[in-house]
Amino acid sequence: MGNTISKSTLFPAKLAGEMFNKVKGKSSLAKLSGSEPIPFTGKSIFTFNFDNEVSVVAENGKKANGGGTVTPKTVVPVKFEYGMRVSDEFLYAAEEDQIEILKSFAEGFSRKLARGIDIAAFHGVNPRTGEASAVIGDNCFDAAVTANVVTYDSTAPDANIDAAVALVEASDAEATGIAIAPAMRGHIAALAAQGARKYPEFAFGGMPETMGAMALDVNSTVSFGDSLDRAVVGDFAGAFRWGFAKEIPLKVIEYGNPDNDDVAGDLQGANQVYLRAEAYVGWAIMDPSSFAIVAAEAETTSEVVEGET
Secondary structure (H helix, E strand, C coil), X not given: CCCCCCCCEECCHHHHHHHHHHHHHHCHHHHHCCECCCCCCCEEEEEEEECCCCCCCCCCCCCCCCCEEEEEEXXXXXXXXXXXXXXXXXXXXXXXXXXHHHHHHHHHHHHHHHHHHHHHHHHCECCCCCCECCCCCCCCHHHHCCCCEEECCCCCHHHHHHHHHHHHHHCCCXXXXXXXXXXXXXXXXXXXXXXXXXXXXXXXHCCCCEECCEEEEECHHHHCCCCCEEEEEECCCCCEEEXXXXXXXXXXXXXXXXXXXXXXXXXXXHCEEEEEEEEEEEEEECCHHXXXXXXXXXXXXXXXXXXXX
């Protein structure tokens, strides 16, 4: 490893597997839905929409066309990257020490990648800048799920969730999971009836794994930045697909200024090297009507003009 560490390489398969296990544990979308490998060139997934019910046909009876459409969805991987400067002593460390450093780096990258997947797929923004990403475009819940929206009431979050589930079921879909913001978790914990907590499992920071028959995850990515989202409910098991390219490139850069940091300057001049990891992750919302969003109303301010009431 010492002879090749300065070149572009890949994370070991075992370490890459551990990284994505951590991603699945910290990303709401990864936790609530299954994953599948996605080629670097993308993957087409076909959905069949059946217009009618099945038909009972008598012996020698005529069969009729049930009608339907086939809709292709293309899952195109998006590149996520993270890099940082470390001392160039990394290059001269024993191989075992280099592996330990890479393990720590991989663990940190997996946490950031997990958040990044959620932020990008929920809101369509670049996680680092918080601004809308042209790469993601409308391939996100905020842009795709516009019809099924419930206005959030912090005094009745449980009723809001029931209303969201009803919207999903009205679309002939099943609500298999829900991701909620920490603020909503707190409001659920505060609900009381006859002097007792209605949902004690949410109290004192409690984060249960389920809510009713749905899988549940509490994550700040739901309300990232200035998002008004408080919960996303829907058929994560069937109507959301995601995956990743198994090969995760690792680069150890010894020269130049790869992070464009004018203060830190040239790597050689600062006795540093730059570790950069990249992951290719793709996702698709197969049927937006199979999801509902609980969102708070935007706060409005009124300007008082002198001389007017």
